[in-house]
Amino acid sequence: MKPFQYMRPTDTPAAIRVKGKEAGAYFLAGGTNLVDLMKMGVVAPEKLVDINRLPLRGIEVVGGGLRIGALATNSEVADHPYVLEHYPLLSMAINAGASPQLRNMATTGGNLLQRTRCSYFFDPTMPCNKRVPGSGCGAIDGINRMHAIFGASEKCIAVNPSDMSVALRALDAVVRVSGPAGERSIAMEDFHRLPGEQPELDNTLQKGELITAVELPAPVFTKNVHYLKIRDRTSYAFALVSVAAALDLDGSRGIRGVRLAMGGVAHKPWRLGAAEEFLKGKTVTEDNFRQAAQIAMQGAKGYSYNQFKLRMAPNAILQALKTAAAIV
Amino acid sequence: MNKSLIGDSMSRVDGRLKVTGQAKYSGEYKLPGLAYGVLVPATITKGTITAIDVKAAKRTPGVIEVITPFNFAGLPGFKPDAAQPVRGLKLFNDKSVSFNGQPIALVVAESFEKATYAASLVRATYQEEAFETDFHKNREKGVTPQGGKYKDYLRGEANAYKKAPVVVEQEYLQPSEMHNPMELHVTIASWEGEDKLTVYTKSQGVVSTQRTFSNAFGIKPENVQVNSRFVGGAFGSSLRTWPHEIAAAYAARLVRRPVKVTLTREQMFTLVGYRPFTIQKIGLGATADGKLLGITHESYSQTATYEEFTENSVNCSRFLYDAANCNTLYKVVPLHVGVPAPMRGPGEATGSFALESALDELSYALKMDPIQLRLKNYAERDPERNLPWSSKYLRECYELGAERIGWENRSPRPGSQKEGEWLVGYGIGCGAFGAYRGRALAKIKIMADGSVNIQSATSDIGPGTGTAMTLIASDLLGVPAGKITFELGNSAFPMAPTQGGSSTVSSVGSAVHDACMAIRQKFAALDGQSAEGPLDYVALLQKHSLPYLELTEESQSSEQAKNYSMYSFSAHFAKVHVHPLTGVVKVMRLVAVVDAGRIVSHKTAASQMIGGAVGGIGMVLTEEAIFDDKYGRYVNGNFADYHVPVNADIHQIEAIFIDKPDRYINPLGTKGIGEISLIGVAASVTNAIYNATGKRVRELPVTPDKLI
Amino acid sequence: MSRYTDKPAEQSGPQSESRRDFFKKGSLLSAIAFSPGAVLRAAENKWDEKIADEWEKIPVSLTVNGAPYQVKVEARTTLLDLLREQLGLTGSKKGCDRGQCGACTVHVDGVRVNSCLSLAVTNDGKKVTTIEGLADGENLHPMQEAFIRHDGFQCGYCTSGQIMSAVALLKEGRTASPEQISEFMSGNICRCGAYSNIVKAIQDVKNQLS
The missing domain is CATH 3.10.20.30 (Beta-grasp domain)
Known part of the structure; x- marks a missing residue:
C-alpha cells in the first residue's frame, strides 16, 4: 500500500475542508471497501481523512420518516428496532450482504459508495474504463458472468454490488450530502448513475461532498416484503441477481402499493417501474406476478456469460413477490 | 492391555493450544532481525523478461534488496539436467515466463508494508509471445505422460461398451479447483553461516522439504533444519517445496538476515498448485438387466508447459466394478499455466465424479435402482490386478447408507418429489482410494515418572495426527493419554513420510505401534518377565536405577501385503433440495459410509470425514477457478469470488465407519480416510440433483444458473 | 487520548507531510543513486530512512x-x-x-x-x-471449552476467528436456530469443514448459559 497522509478531524466542516477538492484525498469510514482497494492498488490516496469520529452515527425518527447517520454501521441499521419494525426490507437487504464482521464495520455512507466487484476493475493489470478511463473494458468480451443486463454501455458493463442500496432504492430513500458548496439532498434514483460514457463516475456526488445521512420517507411497506438474493453460495457472496419486493396489500389481497428493485443487474440499483405500474391495483396472484416479472425484463440484454440472468431475473422477481405476498 | 483405548473419543491433544491462539504456525516465529520478502508476479502469460526496473522499489524506505533474474546468482545445487533437480523451479533462474503470476522478483524490506509497497513498484518489460491457456482449444494436443505409469490400459476388448444393449456415453467437466487452506503459504528462512539453514515453513513433509533445500543449496541434509509444527490446512498444496520457499532461503543468505516470505491469497491461486481442469469421457455398456459389458474412461487434464503433473483420474474405472472389458486413456494438456498439485482425493475424486455420474445415468437408462446396479457389478476381487482385496466392505456401506439416508423414500422418477416448494432428490456416489503404507520411524522414550515421549518427523495438517498417535501409544503401553506427548513437524526427528495419500496413521501409526511393542519388550527383559501383561514402567526403571529407556523403531510394509489389493472404500448418500425457480441447491443431508479399516480416533476421524464431505460439497456446488484466456489470468483469484463453502452451505452430515480391521495392511488394521472422505461426494450430489429435477449437470460446479 | 483527536485536524498533518516532502523533493534518496563517497555511505547506513521512518509513524x-x-x-x-x-x-x-x-x-x-x-x-x-x-487465566472461556469438546476445528487456523465470532454471536443473540447460527457464522471460513461441529459448540454454550 502506498504511504498516505492520515488526518482525523472531529467535526464535519473540518473534514470537508481538509479533504477539499483534492483528487487524491479520500474519506475513510468503515474501510471495508477502501482499504481493500488500496491493498489491491486500485486506488492510491495521497490523503485519508478519517471521518469515523464525526457525529454522524445516529439513527433517529424524524417527522414521519427515519434519518440514518452516514456513519451508522450496517449492523446498527439492520438491527435497529425501528428499522426492523417499520423498514424490514432494509434490514433484510443489509443482512443479505457481506458478513457480520463486515457489517459491523461498513457504514451507511460507505455502503452507498461501494465500488463494483468487477474482476477487471479489481485487477490493475487488466483494462478497465472505470479504473483507468480509456483503457477499455475487459469484461465486455471477457468473463462477464457477474455483469449487467440493464443499462450497460460499450464502456462498462459492471454492476453495483450493494444490497442495502437496492432496498433504499425500493424505499425511495434520499441521500443527504454536505460539501464545499453547502448541503443538498439527492434522491436514491439520482444518486447512482449508469456508466454511459463516464464509467469512472459511480454516482452524482460532487467533488468534496460528504454523505451525512440517508433519509427514509414514512414507512408504508412494513409487512409484505422480501429481499431475495441468489448467489453462488448460501451466504457471504455477491448477488447473481437480487430482488427487493415490497407490497402494500388491502384486506382482500388487492395491491395498493408495490416497490420492486433489483441488484446484480445494473450499474445502479435497478428499479422496476413498469412492473410496479402493472401490479398497482391488481390482486395478488401468481399469474400477475409472472406477468410483472416479464414486463420488468423489457430492455434486458445479456452478454456471453450472463445470459442466464435473463432467465434468473424474472424467476427471482416472481419468487420474491410470492414470498412477500406469502403465497407458497 | 485390558481394554482397547483405540477408537475412543478423545479430544484433540493440541486442542487447548489451538483454541487459545497459542498454536504457533510457521509464519509466527519472531526471529531477531527478521526481514520481510514479497514476491512480484509476472503480468504476462508467456514471453521473456527483457528488463526489470527496480529503481523505484529500491528508493522506497526500508527496502533491503530486490532479487530478480538479472542479479540472481543461481542455486549451488540447481542443475536442470540432474536426476534430482529442484522440480519445476520457476524462480529467477531464467528470464522466460511460462505462466501469468510466475515470480519475477522478490523484494526484501524491513516490514511487510514496506516490502509490499516496494513490490508494487517493480516494473518489468517483456518480449511477449503468444500463449495457450484455453483447454478446449488445446485438448487435442494432449499427450500421454512420460514414463510407463500412465500408459493406456486395456482389459479384454477396447470400447466394448459400444456394442452393448444399453449404452451411456457422456463427457464430464471438472474445472480447476484451489486447495485454499486457511493459512497463507509462508516460509521463514534463517542461516547460521554459509552452510546451516533453519526453515519454518508450511509443509506436509519436513523430511522431503529438508531434502529439497539440501539439494538446492548444496548443503548436507543434516545441516537443514525444517520445522512445521502446526500447519493451517494444506489438502495437498504443501506436499512439495515451492519456489517461494527456496526464494526465502536464497534471500536470507543474501541479506544475512532471517527472511519471511508470505504468499498473498491471490498468489496462492498461481503458485501452490490446484486440482487441474479435466474433461473426461465415460462409456458404459450393459445388458438389459444391468451387467456391465464394457467400461471406457478417457481423461484429458491440464498441466504446465514447464512441468508435467499427473494423477489417477481414470484408475478407479479399472477396478471399482466387475467388467470383463475395460480400457482407459489418460492424457495431459500442457498449457501456459502454473503447475497443478494433488488436491484432496486427487485424481480419484475427479475420476469418481465421472464414473459415478455415468453409472447413475445408466441406472435411469436401465430403469434400475442405482444401488442394485452397483451390487450387480460388485467386484469380489480386484479385476485390474487380479488379486484378492485385503478387505472390502463396500456392500455393507451401501446397506448402512441406504438405511440411514432413507433410500426407500427416493422416487425412481426424477422431478416427482417435493417438500414445500423445494424439489427433493436422493443420490449415491462411491469411491475408492489406495490404502498405502510407507516406511516410517518413531523414537520412544519412557521416563522415570512414567511419562512417555514419542517423536517422528511426520506432519499434521489438521486431521489430528498427534491425537491418533497418542491413542495408539496409550493403548499399547497401558499409559493414560495425558502422560504421553507426541512430537512432530521437525526434520531432526526420526524419518517419516510426507503427510499425504491418507497414509499417516498407516505409516507413522505402525512405527509408533512397533516402537511401543519394542519398548515393552525392553522393559519386560529388564526383569525377564513377559511383555504380554501389564508393565509397571516406573517401578522397573526405579528398580534398575535407570533414568529412562528409549529406542527408535523402523516400520514398513510386509512382503505378504503384496499379495493383496488394498483400498479404502466409500459410499456417499445425498439428499438434496433444489428450488425450481431460483436454482438454489441445498444438500440437506449427506451420509458418508466408509470402509477404512479400523478407526483409531473416532472423534477426529468423524471430523475428518465430515470435513471431506464439506470439501466435496464445495467441489460439486461452488468451486471453480475461472480463467480469462485472453489474458491468461484468473478472474476470481481471491477468497471472495472463488467460493469455498461457508457455514450456511452445510446442513446435516453424518459419518459412519464400518470400523473393521484390515488384516494385511499394517498391525493396526487401518486403511486411511483423508481422501475417501471426499471421493464420491460430488457424484452423490449431482445424482441427487438429477433425481430431484431431471436435469443432469455434467459440468461442475452446479451453480444456480445451471438449474434454471 | 492521542493528540490527533485533541488538536484540530489540520495540525495532524504536518509531520507526515514533511516526511513526504522529504522524499518527494528527493533531496537525499534520489541523490545517492548518483553520489559516490560519503553520501553513499550515509545512505548505506540508512540514517535518512531511519529518521524518515520515525517521522512517518x-x-x-x-x-x-x-x-x-x-x-x-x-x-x-x-x-x-x-x-x-x-x-x-x-x-x-x-x-x-x-x-x-x-x-x-x-x-x-x-x-x-x-x-x-x-x-x-x-x-x-x-x-x-x-x-x-478470552480465557480467564488458566480457565478457558466456555466457548473455547466447547470448541474442544465438539471438535470444532482441525488445522486450527480459522479457530481464533471462529471463536471470536462465536462469542460475539452469543452477545448478538443470533442463536435462535442452527440455521441462524450458520448464517451469522458465515463470515468465518473453515476449509477443513468443521462447520457442523462449530454450530454444535455454539448451541452447547448457549444452552449452558440459558
Whole structure:
C-alpha cells in the first residue's frame, strides 16, 4: 500500500475542508471497501481523512420518516428496532450482504459508495474504463458472468454490488450530502448513475461532498416484503441477481402499493417501474406476478456469460413477490 | 492391555493450544532481525523478461534488496539436467515466463508494508509471445505422460461398451479447483553461516522439504533444519517445496538476515498448485438387466508447459466394478499455466465424479435402482490386478447408507418429489482410494515418572495426527493419554513420510505401534518377565536405577501385503433440495459410509470425514477457478469470488465407519480416510440433483444458473 | 487520548507531510543513486530512512486484552499486522488480508470486526480483545471449552476467528436456530469443514448459559 497522509478531524466542516477538492484525498469510514482497494492498488490516496469520529452515527425518527447517520454501521441499521419494525426490507437487504464482521464495520455512507466487484476493475493489470478511463473494458468480451443486463454501455458493463442500496432504492430513500458548496439532498434514483460514457463516475456526488445521512420517507411497506438474493453460495457472496419486493396489500389481497428493485443487474440499483405500474391495483396472484416479472425484463440484454440472468431475473422477481405476498 | 483405548473419543491433544491462539504456525516465529520478502508476479502469460526496473522499489524506505533474474546468482545445487533437480523451479533462474503470476522478483524490506509497497513498484518489460491457456482449444494436443505409469490400459476388448444393449456415453467437466487452506503459504528462512539453514515453513513433509533445500543449496541434509509444527490446512498444496520457499532461503543468505516470505491469497491461486481442469469421457455398456459389458474412461487434464503433473483420474474405472472389458486413456494438456498439485482425493475424486455420474445415468437408462446396479457389478476381487482385496466392505456401506439416508423414500422418477416448494432428490456416489503404507520411524522414550515421549518427523495438517498417535501409544503401553506427548513437524526427528495419500496413521501409526511393542519388550527383559501383561514402567526403571529407556523403531510394509489389493472404500448418500425457480441447491443431508479399516480416533476421524464431505460439497456446488484466456489470468483469484463453502452451505452430515480391521495392511488394521472422505461426494450430489429435477449437470460446479 | 483527536485536524498533518516532502523533493534518496563517497555511505547506513521512518509513524494508544499499549505505526498498518507483527499477538490469523475469510476476527469495543481491513490508527483509544484475551487465566472461556469438546476445528487456523465470532454471536443473540447460527457464522471460513461441529459448540454454550 502506498504511504498516505492520515488526518482525523472531529467535526464535519473540518473534514470537508481538509479533504477539499483534492483528487487524491479520500474519506475513510468503515474501510471495508477502501482499504481493500488500496491493498489491491486500485486506488492510491495521497490523503485519508478519517471521518469515523464525526457525529454522524445516529439513527433517529424524524417527522414521519427515519434519518440514518452516514456513519451508522450496517449492523446498527439492520438491527435497529425501528428499522426492523417499520423498514424490514432494509434490514433484510443489509443482512443479505457481506458478513457480520463486515457489517459491523461498513457504514451507511460507505455502503452507498461501494465500488463494483468487477474482476477487471479489481485487477490493475487488466483494462478497465472505470479504473483507468480509456483503457477499455475487459469484461465486455471477457468473463462477464457477474455483469449487467440493464443499462450497460460499450464502456462498462459492471454492476453495483450493494444490497442495502437496492432496498433504499425500493424505499425511495434520499441521500443527504454536505460539501464545499453547502448541503443538498439527492434522491436514491439520482444518486447512482449508469456508466454511459463516464464509467469512472459511480454516482452524482460532487467533488468534496460528504454523505451525512440517508433519509427514509414514512414507512408504508412494513409487512409484505422480501429481499431475495441468489448467489453462488448460501451466504457471504455477491448477488447473481437480487430482488427487493415490497407490497402494500388491502384486506382482500388487492395491491395498493408495490416497490420492486433489483441488484446484480445494473450499474445502479435497478428499479422496476413498469412492473410496479402493472401490479398497482391488481390482486395478488401468481399469474400477475409472472406477468410483472416479464414486463420488468423489457430492455434486458445479456452478454456471453450472463445470459442466464435473463432467465434468473424474472424467476427471482416472481419468487420474491410470492414470498412477500406469502403465497407458497 | 485390558481394554482397547483405540477408537475412543478423545479430544484433540493440541486442542487447548489451538483454541487459545497459542498454536504457533510457521509464519509466527519472531526471529531477531527478521526481514520481510514479497514476491512480484509476472503480468504476462508467456514471453521473456527483457528488463526489470527496480529503481523505484529500491528508493522506497526500508527496502533491503530486490532479487530478480538479472542479479540472481543461481542455486549451488540447481542443475536442470540432474536426476534430482529442484522440480519445476520457476524462480529467477531464467528470464522466460511460462505462466501469468510466475515470480519475477522478490523484494526484501524491513516490514511487510514496506516490502509490499516496494513490490508494487517493480516494473518489468517483456518480449511477449503468444500463449495457450484455453483447454478446449488445446485438448487435442494432449499427450500421454512420460514414463510407463500412465500408459493406456486395456482389459479384454477396447470400447466394448459400444456394442452393448444399453449404452451411456457422456463427457464430464471438472474445472480447476484451489486447495485454499486457511493459512497463507509462508516460509521463514534463517542461516547460521554459509552452510546451516533453519526453515519454518508450511509443509506436509519436513523430511522431503529438508531434502529439497539440501539439494538446492548444496548443503548436507543434516545441516537443514525444517520445522512445521502446526500447519493451517494444506489438502495437498504443501506436499512439495515451492519456489517461494527456496526464494526465502536464497534471500536470507543474501541479506544475512532471517527472511519471511508470505504468499498473498491471490498468489496462492498461481503458485501452490490446484486440482487441474479435466474433461473426461465415460462409456458404459450393459445388458438389459444391468451387467456391465464394457467400461471406457478417457481423461484429458491440464498441466504446465514447464512441468508435467499427473494423477489417477481414470484408475478407479479399472477396478471399482466387475467388467470383463475395460480400457482407459489418460492424457495431459500442457498449457501456459502454473503447475497443478494433488488436491484432496486427487485424481480419484475427479475420476469418481465421472464414473459415478455415468453409472447413475445408466441406472435411469436401465430403469434400475442405482444401488442394485452397483451390487450387480460388485467386484469380489480386484479385476485390474487380479488379486484378492485385503478387505472390502463396500456392500455393507451401501446397506448402512441406504438405511440411514432413507433410500426407500427416493422416487425412481426424477422431478416427482417435493417438500414445500423445494424439489427433493436422493443420490449415491462411491469411491475408492489406495490404502498405502510407507516406511516410517518413531523414537520412544519412557521416563522415570512414567511419562512417555514419542517423536517422528511426520506432519499434521489438521486431521489430528498427534491425537491418533497418542491413542495408539496409550493403548499399547497401558499409559493414560495425558502422560504421553507426541512430537512432530521437525526434520531432526526420526524419518517419516510426507503427510499425504491418507497414509499417516498407516505409516507413522505402525512405527509408533512397533516402537511401543519394542519398548515393552525392553522393559519386560529388564526383569525377564513377559511383555504380554501389564508393565509397571516406573517401578522397573526405579528398580534398575535407570533414568529412562528409549529406542527408535523402523516400520514398513510386509512382503505378504503384496499379495493383496488394498483400498479404502466409500459410499456417499445425498439428499438434496433444489428450488425450481431460483436454482438454489441445498444438500440437506449427506451420509458418508466408509470402509477404512479400523478407526483409531473416532472423534477426529468423524471430523475428518465430515470435513471431506464439506470439501466435496464445495467441489460439486461452488468451486471453480475461472480463467480469462485472453489474458491468461484468473478472474476470481481471491477468497471472495472463488467460493469455498461457508457455514450456511452445510446442513446435516453424518459419518459412519464400518470400523473393521484390515488384516494385511499394517498391525493396526487401518486403511486411511483423508481422501475417501471426499471421493464420491460430488457424484452423490449431482445424482441427487438429477433425481430431484431431471436435469443432469455434467459440468461442475452446479451453480444456480445451471438449474434454471 | 492521542493528540490527533485533541488538536484540530489540520495540525495532524504536518509531520507526515514533511516526511513526504522529504522524499518527494528527493533531496537525499534520489541523490545517492548518483553520489559516490560519503553520501553513499550515509545512505548505506540508512540514517535518512531511519529518521524518515520515525517521522512517518503515528502514535496510537489502545487497550489490547486489558493491557494498555502505546505504539507507533505507519498509517497504512492494519490492526491485524500491528497485533501479529508488532505486538507478537499471533493468535489472530491472516487468511486473506481482505475481509474475505474471517480468520482475523477480533472484538473492537465489544464488536466483532475483520482486523485486516481496519487501519491500526483508526483504533486509537479503542479496546481490542483477541483470542489471547478470552480465557480467564488458566480457565478457558466456555466457548473455547466447547470448541474442544465438539471438535470444532482441525488445522486450527480459522479457530481464533471462529471463536471470536462465536462469542460475539452469543452477545448478538443470533442463536435462535442452527440455521441462524450458520448464517451469522458465515463470515468465518473453515476449509477443513468443521462447520457442523462449530454450530454444535455454539448451541452447547448457549444452552449452558440459558
